Amino acid sequence: MDKDQILSKFSTDPDRYYKVALFESEGFRRKSCTKCHRFFWTLDDGLSLCPDHIENSYSFIGDPPTNKRFDYTQAWKEVESFFVQNNHKSVGRYPVVCRWRDDLYFTIASIVDFQRVMGSKVVFEFPANPLIVPQTCLRFKDIENVGVTGRHFSSFCMIGQHSIPNSQGYWKDRCVDLDFKLLTDRFGINKKEIVFVEDVWAGGGSFGSSLEYFVRGLELGNAVFTEFQGDLANYSTLDQKIIDMGAGLERFAWITMGTPTAYDCCFGPITKYMINKIGIDTDSNVISKYFMAIARALSESDDISIVRKTAAKIAGLDETKQDKIISPLEGVYMIADHLRTLVFAISDGALPSNVGGGYNLRMILRRTLATIDRFGWNFDLNDLIDLHIDYLKSTYPELEQTRNDVKTIIEVEKNRYNESRVRMKNMASTLKTQNKKLSVDDLIRLYESDGITPDFLKEYQIISEIPSTFYERLSDLHQSEKTEKKEELNLEGIADTDLLYYKNDPHEFDAKILKIINNKFVILDKTSFYARGGGQEPDHGKIAEFDVIDVTKHGNVVLHEIKEGTPKEGMVVTCKIDSVRRYGITRNHTSTHVLNASARNILGSWIWQHSAFKDADYARLDITHHSNLTEEEITKIEDLANATVRKDIPILINQFERGEAEQEYGFRIYQGGVVPVKLVRIVNIEGFDVEACGGTHVQKTGEVGLIKITKAERIQDGVVRLEFVSGESALKYTQTQDRKISHIVKSLGSSKEKMLESFEHAMKDSEDAKKRLRQIIKRTSDMSAREAISEAKNLGKVKLYSAVDEELDEEFHISVGEIATKLDKSLIYCVLIVKNESIKIISFSGADAVSTKKAGDLVRDVSKVLGGSGGGRDTFGQGGGKDLSKIKDALLTIEKSILGER
Numbered sequence: 008m009d010k011d012q013i014l015s016k017f018s019t020d021p022d023r024y025y026k027v028a029l030f031e032s033e034g035f036r037r038k039s040c041t042k043c044h045r046f047f048w049t050l051d052d053g054l055s056l057c058p059d060h061i062e063n064s065y066s067f068i069g070d071p072p073t074n075k076r077f078d079y080t081q082a083w084k085e086v087e088s089f090f091v092q093n094n095h096k097s098v099g100r101y102p103v104v105c106r107w108r109d110d111l112y113f114t115i116a117s118i119v120d121f122q123r124v125m126g127s128k129v130v131f132e133f134p135a136n137p138l139i140v141p142q143t144c145l146r147f148k149d150i151e152n153v154g155v156t157g158r159h160f161s162s163f164c165m166i167g168q169h170s171i172p173n174s175q176g177y178w179k180d181r182c183v184d185l186d187f188k189l190l191t192d193r194f195g196i197n198k199k200e201i202v203f204v205e206d207v208w209a210g211g212g213s214f215g216s217s218l219e220y221f222v223r224g225l226e227l228g229n230a231v232f233t234e235f236q237g238d239l240a241n242y243s244t245l246d247q248k249i250i251d252m253g254a255g256l257e258r259f260a261w262i263t264m265g266t267p268t269a270y271d272c273c274f275g276p277i278t279k280y281m282i283n284k285i286g287i288d289t290d291s292n293v294i295s296k297y298f299m300a301i302a303r304a305l306s307e308s309d310d311i312s313i314v315r316k317t318a319a320k321i322a323g324l325d326e327t328k329q330d331k332i333i334s335p336l337e338g339v340y341m342i343a344d345h346l347r348t349l350v351f352a353i354s355d356g357a358l359p360s361n362v363g364g365g366y367n368l369r370m371i372l373r374r375t376l377a378t379i380d381r382f383g384w385n386f387d388l389n390d391l392i393d394l395h396i397d398y399l400k401s402t403y404p405e406l407e408q409t410r411n412d413v414k415t416i417i418e419v420e421k422n423r424y425n426e427s428r429v430r431m432k433n434m435a436s437t438l439k440t441q442n443k444k445l446s447v448d449d450l451i452r453l454y455e456s457d458g459i460t461p462d463f464l465k466e467y468q469i470i471s472e473i474p475s476t477f478y479e480r481l482s483d484l485h486q487s488e489k490t491e492k493k494e495e496l497n498l499e500g501i502a503d504t505d506l507l508y509y510k511n512d513p514h515e516f517d518a519k520i521l522k523i524i525n526n527k528f529v530i531l532d533k534t535s536f537y538a539r540g541g542g543q544e545p546d547h548g549k550i551a552e553f554d555v556i557d558v559t560k561h562g563n564v565v566l567h568e569i570k571e572g573t574p575k576e577g578m579v580v581t582c583k584i585d586s587v588r589r590y591g592i593t594r595n596h597t598s599t600h601v602l603n604a605s606a607r608n609i610l611g612s613w614i615w616q617h618s619a620f621k622d623a624d625y626a627r628l629d630i631t632h633h634s635n636l637t638e639e640e641i642t643k644i645e646d647l648a649n650a651t652v653r654k655d656i657p658i659l660i661n662q663f664e665r666g667e668a669e670q671e672y673g674f675r676i677y678q679g680g681v682v683p684v685k686l687v688r689i690v691n692i693e694g695f696d697v698e699a700c701g702g703t704h705v706q707k708t709g710e711v712g713l714i715k716i717t718k719a720e721r722i723q724d725g726v727v728r729l730e731f732v733s734g735e736s737a738l739k740y741t742q743t744q745d746r747k748i749s750h751i752v753k754s755l756g757s758s759k760e761k762m763l764e765s766f767e768h769a770m771k772d773s774e775d776a777k778k779r780l781r782q783i784i785k786r787t788s789d790m791s792a793r794e795a796i797s798e799a800k801n802l803g804k805v806k807l808y809s810a811v812d813e814e815l816d817e818e819f820h821i822s823v824g825e826i827a828t829k830l831d832k833s834l835i836y837c838v839l840i841v842k843n844e845s846i847k848i849i850s851f852s853g854a855d856a857v858s859t860k861k862a863g864d865l866v867r868d869v870s871k872v873l874g875g876s877g878g879g880r881d882t883f884g885q886g887g888g889k890d891l892s893k894i895k896d897a898l899l900t901i902e903k904s905i906l907g908e909r
């Protein structure tokens with residue numbers, strides 16, 4: 008929807024859309040900016056320009072308009088106490104990793120906390136009304152501005168003031184009244200300094216008017232009144248109107264402190280600490296002048312390098328001074344910002360990686376490390392993390408619990424970065440010699456495929472500036488939707504299936520066939536067949552005499568796929584699920600929860616279920632983890648999981664209102680992803696693990712019997728796959744393993760007790776045998792070479808020795824072929840070696856034979872016949888194939904290829 012159109016429509020009727028009681032009672036006047044014609048409301052009769060165009064913009068730097076000074080933490084306490092006094096509930100922040108939305112990696116605004124997606128609709132669920140929340144939001148679009156502009160952050164605190172107008176909540180009048188009082192009464196800002204600008208908001212099919220409030224050109228907040236749905240030609244009032252007032256806490260602190268940048272007052276002691284440590288001379292007069300000029304220049308241009316130059320000129324800084332004072336300051340600010348973002352993101356379970364949202368995190372960490380390297384600074388990142396958490400914990404006490412986890416993850420990533428620096432340096436020096444101008448696409452490719460950040464290239468003076476579009480483009484590339492949509496069948500008019508597996512779960516039941524689709528999908532009025540979902544495989548069994556081979560859920564209707572035959576619609580049939588299969592799956596499902604929580608306990612808070620799969624005799628759990636697991640870690644996880652099994656803990660399954668479950672158990676419940684229903688099913692392994700889950704579970708952990716991890720491997724950056732078995736399957740697995748061992752023991756002629764010793768002996772014998780064999784080959788090669796020459800077939804200009812060998816290996820033939828073609832320069836030596844169900848080809852061409860046939864070419868031709876590939880140099884080639892039936896053809900091909908026949 009076109010915002011400009013909505014705005015021009017709303018602006019023609021300001022009394023209806025914008026005029027709030029406060030404007031009337033205080034005597035605000037509505038004006039149109041003489042420069043841009045935007046409408047705004049002010050008490051200052053002399054004002055004729057909107058906040059974007061006023062002359063005294065950002066004059067609070069060095070001269071705050073408030074009679075109180077609040078740093079970041081204090082500013083929140085002040086805001087909170089004001090709203091609580093005015094009957095708002097103060098709600099703790101939601102995670103910055105947006106687990107409850109499929110379309111977002113990170114929480115980008117406070118209103119997102121309360122949005123839940125149901126089908127294609129967004130609904131709002133408020134834990135209280137009205138409320139305020141200090142919501143940390145992550146945004147990576149303006150990353151190149153962070154540290155430079157004085158006001159851009161990769162994470163910031165959005166003060167969310169939210170209300171639904173009903174018996175408890177309020178609408179526009181009270182909202183603007185409160186915001187005004189907060190600024191005047193609590194922050195002591197002169198009424199005349201506050202300007203409200205008319206605007207609109209539109210998104211997700213709804214829209215409404217909004218009032219942005221400014222003080223000296225700085226936007227402090229924006230009150231959005233979401234009121235309508237539809238489009239401008241045809242719209243109606245929403246059943247549930249909503250106030251979405253978002254204000255930047257960083258800006259509230261900044262305007263009261265009047266520091267050169269918002270960074271100076273929002274990171275607690277950390278910036279001062281860094282500045283002292285590196286010893287920059289901060290002549291605050293020049294710096295204030297410079298950053299005020301930056302702020303003003305930003306309204307004229309988006310190009311940050313132009314803005315910097317303009318500001319330096321105004322502040323009277325030459326290039327050397329800018330490099331000496333401003334550049335390191337920008338580095339300090341950026342590091343403080345990026346680390347704070349990492350603290351929040353890692354605390355909430357996100358990992359830096361090369362996929363999804365983790366991408367942005369790796370990028371900002373690498374940027375931080377590259378900047379530290381570029382300036383040659385000596386910061387201990389752990390100290391900086393401590394400073395952040397110590398400062399933030401009065402507002403966000405939960406950060407204390409993950410302090411060490413944050414350090415661990417950053418350390419792992421730092422080491423990874425340092426390891427890759429050597430390779431990056433080599434690439435950089437190659438790029439330098441090429442002396443090519445790098446486009447944004449080049450830079451993105453370098454980062455995507457080689458992990459080389461533009462900051463690193465800047466450090467090595469390969470580029471002079473980072474293009475302003477780089478981070479935005481990169482962010483866009485990784486902002487695509489998290490999930491794919493599945494195809495919907497048209498099942499209109501069919502009643503929802505009664506899901507018996509959520510009730511008393513009879514494994515045998517009678518049901519009525521409501522409909523049959525395409526002769527193979529049966530829809531019943533009720534079913535105990537579990538439909539594939541949440542990584543749990545479906546039940547198998549019988550509907551009447553027909554075999555059920557798959558079960559899927561479409562909306563609230565369950566489809567049973569049958570193997571063959573056609574039952575009749577309307578029949579009442581007896582259905583039976585395969586209980587053994589179900590029990591295997593069920594045990595594996597409970598085991599998945601147990602293993603997930605065990606891994607989290609052993610490894611750290613960053614462990615989340617990435618995905619899972621549970622079949623009857625096989626299951627896997629993919630977890631978010633930074634590195635390969637060590638054997639010791641695997642054992643520890645297995646031990647804890649099995650200790651939990653032995654404790655025989657009851658598993659409680661209950662329905663909760665979604666919001667209630669989130670408040671009670673936190674967002675950890677969303678291990679399996681977003682739950683698109685209002686009532687969530689909570690599976691609680693008491694005192695050990697709580698998840699929202701729709702699967703089947705045993706009643707007590709003891710029923711699982713045994714959990715055995717069979718394999719652990721890193722399947723992608725940041726994800727480790729655990730394959731495991733439980734219950735019967737775990738027993739069968741250990742029995743099979745034992746049989747294998749018995750077989751090995753037998754072959755070794757040993758006993759299980761002495762198995763390892765015997766194995767080591769056997770290994771040593773084999774090594775010795777190999778050594779002896781090499782000696783023998785050395786001694787006999789010469790003789791074999793002469794024999795080959797004498798047996799070779801004369802093909803005119805060249806001689807050919809060819810053979811199939813099932814006994815000796817390539818080591819022998821390489822040795823012989825090399826000697827033979829040296830002794831006879833017209834010889835071509837080509838052997839097919841059959842070993843382990845496949846064929847290897849070794850070929851040599853003597854110096855004189857090369858002009859007739861190159862060894863590499865010959866091997867290529869022959870490999871093709873064997874269904875494989877090969878190649879090599881002029882004098883030596885190797886290749887192979889798997890088609891054993893073509894050996895004769897291959898032999899014939901050797902000769903044909905040499906003679907140039909096809």
Ligand SMILES: [Zn+2]
Nearest residue numbers: 040043057060
């Ligand atoms: Zn204007």
Ligand SMILES: [Zn+2]
Nearest residue numbers: 679700701702
């Ligand atoms: Zn589950």
